[in-house]
Amino acid sequence: xxxxxxxxxxxxxxxxxxxxxxxxxxxxxxxxxxxxxxxxxxxxxxxxxxxxxxxxxxxxxxxxxxxxxxxxxxxxxxxxxxxxxxxxxxxxxxxxxxxxxxxxxxxxxxxxxxxxxxxxxxxxxxxxxxxxxxxxxxxxxxxxxxxxxxxxxxxxxxxxxxxxxx
Amino acid sequence: xxxxxxxxxxxxxxxxxxxxxxxxxxxxxxxxxxxxxxxxxxxxxxxxxxxxxxxxxxxxxxxxxxxxxxxxxxxxxxxxxxxxxxxxxxxxxxxxxxxxxxxxxxxxxxxxxxxxxxxxxxxxxxxxxxxxxxxxxxxxxxxxxxxxxxxxxxxxxxxxxxxxxxxxxxxxxxxxxxxxxxxxxxxxxxxxxxxxxxxxxxxxxxxxxxxxxxxxxxxxxxxxxxxxxxxxxxxxxxxxxxxxxxxxxxxxxxxxxxxxxxxxxxxxxxxxxxxxxxxxxxxxxxxxxxxxxxxxxxxxxxxxxxxxxxxxxxxxxxxxxxxxxxxxxxxxxxxxxxxxxxxxxxxxxxxxxxxxxxxxxxxxxxxxxxxxxxxxxxxxxxxxxxxxxxxxxxxxxxxxxxxxxxxxxxxxxxxxxxxxxxxxxxxxxxxxxxxxxxxxxxxxxxxxxx
Amino acid sequence: xxxxxxxxxxxxxxxxxxxxxxxxxxxxxxxxxxxxxxxxxxxxxxxxxxxxxxxxxxxxxxxxxxxxxxxxxxxxxxxxxxxxxxxxxxxxxxxxxxxxxxxxxxxxxxxxxxxxxxxxxxxxxxxxxxxxxxxxxxxxxxxxxxxxxxxxxxxxxxxxxxxxxxxxxxxxxxxxxxxxxxxxxxxxxxxxxxxxxxxxxxxxxxxxxxxxxxxxxxxxxxxxxxxxxxxxxxxxxxxxxxxxxxxxxxxxxxxxxxxxxxxxxxxxxxxxxxxxxxxxxxxxxxxxxxxxxxxxxxxxxxxxxxxxxxxxxxxxxxxxxxxxxxxxxxxxxxxxxxxxxxxxxxxxxxxxxxxxxxxxxxxxxxxxxxxxxx
Numbered sequence: 005x006x007x008x009x010x011x012x013x014x015x016x017x018x019x020x021x022x023x024x025x026x027x028x029x030x031x032x033x034x035x036x037x038x039x040x041x042x043x044x045x046x047x048x049x050x051x052x053x054x055x056x057x058x059x060x061x062x063x064x065x066x067x068x069x070x071x072x073x074x075x076x077x078x079x080x081x082x083x084x085x086x087x088x089x090x091x092x093x094x095x096x097x098x099x100x101x102x103x104x105x106x107x108x109x110x111x112x113x114x115x116x117x118x119x120x121x122x123x124x125x126x127x128x129x130x131x132x133x134x135x136x137x138x139x140x141x142x143x144x145x146x147x148x149x150x151x152x153x154x155x156x157x158x159x160x161x162x163x164x165x166x167x168x169x170x
Numbered sequence: 171x172x173x174x175x176x177x178x179x180x181x182x183x184x185x186x187x188x189x190x191x192x193x194x195x196x197x198x199x200x201x202x203x204x205x206x207x208x209x210x211x212x213x214x215x216x217x218x219x220x221x222x223x224x225x226x227x228x229x230x231x232x233x234x235x236x237x238x239x240x241x242x243x244x245x246x247x248x249x250x251x252x253x254x255x256x257x258x259x260x261x262x263x264x265x266x267x268x269x270x271x272x273x274x275x276x277x278x279x280x281x282x283x284x285x286x287x288x289x290x291x292x293x294x295x296x297x298x299x300x301x302x303x304x305x306x307x308x309x310x311x312x313x314x315x316x317x318x319x320x321x322x323x324x325x326x327x328x329x330x331x332x333x334x335x336x337x338x339x340x341x342x343x344x345x346x347x348x349x350x351x352x353x354x355x356x357x358x359x360x361x362x363x364x365x366x367x368x369x370x371x372x373x374x375x376x377x378x379x380x381x382x383x384x385x386x387x388x389x390x391x392x393x394x395x396x397x398x399x400x401x402x403x404x405x406x407x408x409x410x411x412x413x414x415x416x417x418x419x420x421x422x423x424x425x426x427x428x429x430x431x432x433x434x435x436x437x438x439x440x441x442x443x444x445x446x447x448x449x450x451x452x453x454x455x456x457x458x459x460x461x462x463x464x465x466x467x468x469x470x471x472x473x474x475x476x477x478x479x480x481x482x483x484x485x486x487x488x489x490x491x492x493x494x495x496x497x498x499x500x501x502x503x504x505x506x507x508x509x510x511x512x513x514x515x516x517x518x519x520x521x522x523x524x525x526x527x528x529x530x531x532x533x534x535x536x537x538x539x540x541x542x543x544x545x546x547x548x549x550x551x552x553x554x555x556x557x558x559x560x561x562x563x564x565x566x567x568x569x570x571x572x573x574x575x576x577x578x579x580x581x582x583x584x585x586x587x588x589x590x591x592x593x594x595x596x597x598x599x600x601x602x603x604x605x606x607x608x609x610x611x612x613x614x615x616x617x618x619x620x
Numbered sequence: 621x622x623x624x625x626x627x628x629x630x631x632x633x634x635x636x637x638x639x640x641x642x643x644x645x646x647x648x649x650x651x652x653x654x655x656x657x658x659x660x661x662x663x664x665x666x667x668x669x670x671x672x673x674x675x676x677x678x679x680x681x682x683x684x685x686x687x688x689x690x691x692x693x694x695x696x697x698x699x700x701x702x703x704x705x706x707x708x709x710x711x712x713x714x715x716x717x718x719x720x721x722x723x724x725x726x727x728x729x730x731x732x733x734x735x736x737x738x739x740x741x742x743x744x745x746x747x748x749x750x751x752x753x754x755x756x757x758x759x760x761x762x763x764x765x766x767x768x769x770x771x772x773x774x775x776x777x778x779x780x781x782x783x784x785x786x787x788x789x790x791x792x793x794x795x796x797x798x799x800x801x802x803x804x805x806x807x808x809x810x811x812x813x814x815x816x817x818x819x820x821x822x823x824x825x826x827x828x829x830x831x832x833x834x835x836x837x838x839x840x841x842x843x844x845x846x847x848x849x850x851x852x853x854x855x856x857x858x859x860x861x862x863x864x865x866x867x868x869x870x871x872x873x874x875x876x877x878x879x880x881x882x883x884x885x886x887x888x889x890x891x892x893x894x895x896x897x898x899x900x901x902x903x904x905x906x907x908x909x910x911x912x913x914x915x916x917x918x919x920x921x922x923x924x925x926x927x928x929x930x931x932x933x934x935x936x937x938x939x940x941x942x943x944x945x946x947x948x949x950x951x952x953x954x955x956x957x958x959x960x961x962x963x964x965x966x967x968x969x970x971x972x973x974x975x976x977x978x979x980x981x982x983x984x985x986x987x988x989x990x991x992x993x994x
């Protein structure tokens with residue numbers, strides 16, 4: 005996948021940079037990395053990081069430092085759908101352990117792994133701020149809450165169908 | 171029914187849109203503040219209201235505002251802290267998702283009072299769909315003359331921008347948030363200087379929590395004095411509590427800080443009691459970092475008085491027998507929960523979220539997690555419990571930012587109140603893998619309906 | 621220039637006057653000796669450094685003359701400026717001693733305890749710190765984190781396993797070079813110094829990261845495992861260098877130059893040049909000038925007597941002649957910091973009995989027998 009923004013992405017990038025005062029374009033780094041990750045297949049290669057650095061006129065190391073600090077940037081390729089399952093206290097006491105086990109069994113992967121068909125990646129994450137709707141996971145931009153085994157089944161089925169229709 | 175100042179309109183259909191929000195009386199506070207009040211008068215109203223920061227620390231907002239430096243020719247900034255990441259806390263998300271205009275209205279008034287022409291909302295990256303909701307609200311407000319240039323003809327210009335974080339709990343700490351907003355790693359700064367003097371881009375900056383800024387709207391509408399009459403003592407106004415865990419009705423509730431903890435847990439208006447008719451074992455009343463309390467110390471203070479849902483009452487007894495209201499993340503644990511396991515997940519959380527800048531937090535949080543893991547898996551020794559205690563003691567107060575304290579307190583409180591459960595784990599390595607310690611002597615928490 | 625405002629500050633009972641804006645640590649260093657808190661991350665020549673390692677925590681028992689309230693928590697003395705009338709407790713505070721022992725333990729958790737095979741041994745600040753403030757036993761029973769060694773260019777080796785994340789090398793690269801290629805990656809206990817993708821650090825001044833590193837994480841590849849520092853004789857020398865001040869310390873054995881470093885002061889920091897600028901040296905001086913003939917030798921470098929490096933470097937027969945200086949004279953005019961009257965502490969050592977008169981181990985019985993015999 006090319007690591008260059010297309011016109012639409014470039015317009016969005018310019019909008020992000022314009023939110024900060026003159027000379028403070030580095031402030032747009034976090035949003036720019038989100039944009040790059042969405043644009044370049046769900047993860048950030050070194051080329052993508054260098055590209056963002058060049059767009060913002062900062063040193064590549066400044067981008068590496070930031071991209072490795074925050075947990076949302078994937079620095080390795082991931083599946084089409086990333087299941088980020090919360091495992092912190094409130095989710096744990098609401099049964100997240102069972103959900104994690106069930107997803108592991110159903111998809112036959114361990115945390116951090118991607119299914120062979122490249123569709124699903126399982127990640128265990130810390131509190132996502134949905135404690136009242138536990139257990140839960142994030143898939144892309146969306147929160148899937150009040151998870152049960154049945155719900156996990158239907159979520160996986162729906163994504164499989166979505167992938168098949170594309 | 172208690173007084174509702176923030177969520178009173180939450181159930182009005184379409185309240186997320188400008189038209190409905192305006193029809194329900196929205197943006198009146200902006201009109202009043204910008205047209206009729208001086209910036210000093212607004213700060214004065216906020217001081218009178220007794221409003222305390224709703225992010226967790228409870229620092230008086232009016233006082234924080236009055237600290238902001240005003241050097242000639244240097245822009246000032248207001249930053250809204252929407253990096254809600256404390257386990258158990260999801261109230262700001264609720265406000266932003268369902269009442270975005272309430273936050274925007276509060277932000278406009280506060281920006282005016284502080285002289286911020288460029289105001290930023292820093293929202294945790296995982297709340298990925300909320301920036302769209304907020305930006306929609308900002309655009310509507312702008313289209314109706316409440317944002318942009320020369321607002322309401324007063325000559326005041328204000329823009330609000332939303333920035334998503336990248337996934338880091340530490341960015342809820344205000345100086346880490348500022349670093350992150352500058353496009354850097356979320357390493358908390360060493361203070362002084364404080365943000366009020368040198369904050370965002372080294373300019374004077376105030377960072378306030380979402381709920382704090384939303385509360386500015388009712389304060390302007392009803393006046394600081396009226397606001398201060400609600401609640402009790404130094405716990406004025408209303409507070410959002412996000413309740414979760416083993417309860418029948420998890421969710422976000424607005425309380426006026428005069429209700430008892432017992433009422434909050436068992437009344438159908440709020441949590442609706444413990445799920446499945448089980449018994450209450452323990453509760454973390456203010457977000458995962460505040461001390462956990464066993465049921466017997468939760469419902470009543472050590473003196474035997476009723477405990478209430480407010481800053482003073484929840485902290486009655488200090489850390490020895492009390493806790494904190496914190497961010498209002500109310501986590502309830504029933505009789506089947508294991509305190510060691512729960513403490514372990516919190517220790518893992520804080521290890522995962524430590525920025526790694528200062529040594530006690532970077533090294534100590536990982537060490538605590540490893541020892542807890544050892545105890546939880548049945549390989550612990552009694553000396554490990556004392557070691558845990560000593561480690562948390564050496565982290566607390568010795569770090570750059572409060573994350574060290576936040577990591578220490580849950581461990582300290584768990585050992586303080588549930589030491590026998592830890593010892594049971596050590597002494598029953600096999601049994602502890604298949605069953606739980608249960609309630610034992612903690613309380614007689616069977617609820618007798620009034 | 622107008623007269624500077626002077627603030628009175630008391631550290632461990634010793635009062636001095638320092639200009640407003642001075643940090644507690646700098647004030648304590650002016651007093652010197654044990655009163656100066658140890659610092660693993662702070663480096664006065666690097667702007668923005670400090671505050672991270674927490675070894676320099678002190679107790680402020682009186683905020684100032686105006687506001688005498690004590691500060692509620694221990695503060696990082698390297699980043700806290702003095703106020704007029706401030707009273708600070710360093711080694712006289714139990715809280716500080718306790719917290720510092722904790723910090724040493726934290727720093728050593730993931731640090732390998734293999735000093736005998738580490739090139740930094742003998743000049744390692746963490747070694748000194750552990751000796752002064754640490755415990756002899758570790759309570760950590762898990763596996764330490766380890767990393768592979770990396771070459772940052774042909775002359776510098778990074779062994780991240782030894783790093784204590786002081787950030788000094790990052791500040792050095794930021795402030796001495798125009799393009800930083802290494803930094804802190806990842807976070808928490810996984811944070812590491814790295815370049816992300818293998819890159820060499822090739823700036824003319826980048827070799828200074830070796831000198832600022834408090835531990836053996838960044839080492840000089842032209843010197844690694846060639847010799848132990850305490851077998852070498854440090855000599856001050858200079859050369860006419862077009863890039864830097866050319867003022868260095870040569871580490872020699874006989875006439876052979878084993879290593880070149882910048883000159884370091886008693887706090888382990890780069891010494892200033894006579895012009896008052898930090899005496900950073902360039903890579904050419906450091907890595908390429910290894911012939912004695914490259915240098916004008918000024919004379920032996922003064923090394924603290926407490927340092928292992930100074931062992932065996934005395935010209936005379938140390939130990940066979942009675943020293944003529946008093947303790948005070950060799951300790952920069954200060955009395956020993958922990959003075960107690962031994963006679964108050966033990967019934968064994970009564971004033972009228974000279975210890976030398978007691979044969980064998982001095983414990984109660986020996987003493988009593990001795991007394992009975994007398």
